[in-house]
Amino acid sequence: MKTSPPEITIAPATPADVPAIAALLRGADLPHEDFAPHVARFLVARKGRAVVGAVGAEVAGEAALLRSLVVASCQRGAGLGGRLVDELERAAGAWGVKRWWLLTTTAEKFFTARGFRAAARSEAPAGIRATGQFNGGCCCSAVCLTRERKGTT
Ligand SMILES: CC(C)(COP(=O)(O)OP(=O)(O)OC[C@H]1O[C@@H](n2cnc3c(N)ncnc32)[C@H](O)[C@@H]1OP(=O)(O)O)[C@@H](O)C(=O)NCCC(=O)NCCS
Secondary structure, three states: OOOOOOOEEEEEOOHHHHHHHHHHHHHOOOOOOOOHHHHHHEEEEEEOOEEEEEEEEEEEOOEEEEEEEEEOHHHOOOOHHHHHHHHHHHHHHHOOOOEEEEEEOOOHHHHHOOOOEEOOHHHOOHHHHOOOHHHHHOOOOOEEEEEEOOOOO
16 A cells, blocks of 8 residues: 655654754754754754754744754755745744844845845844854854744734
8 A cells, every 4th residue: 555755744843853953954054052942932844753844033022033944955945944934934923023033144045035135233133133143153244134024014
């Protein structure tokens, strides 16, 4: 009997997902040493038992840092990155988030295609500027991007 391939589902991450998320981030050369304390605000994409994508937020009042967006290389280009961002936006409504901030050296086009615009780091509120990524965790050549969370108006 044939079984159909498992679909990819997106759900809140748990502490048990930390090693798999870290492996994905390491594989994509993204910071992976500092995300574990924030895992309650991470989502993971699963295919069967395998974690094939992740994204997370660090919330500071009505602003949040969107971080650690990663899709396993064999799953890229099929819309999963976009789905992860959309699901995070939905979850962030319940956290009171009204505006996203992020730093990226690798995915500026991905985010600008989804409505983000470039901003000076100094425009970010203090709570965002206090995050590890804004304080050296993300290199100085990273572009700062921002946009309102969808669904806030
Ligand atoms: C960025 C990333 C999460 C996108 O995941 P994905 O599942 O391939 O994304 P989607 O399939 O939803 O979207 C793909 C679209 O984004 C574009 N895209 C994907 N990665 C991109 C990148 N690094 N730079 C520019 N465009 C990118 C594709 O060309 C495609 O465009 P199209 O919709 O016009 O065809 C994935 O490439 C990845 O994990 N990259 C390595 C980690 C990384 O750079 N993360 C960002 C940290 S800020």
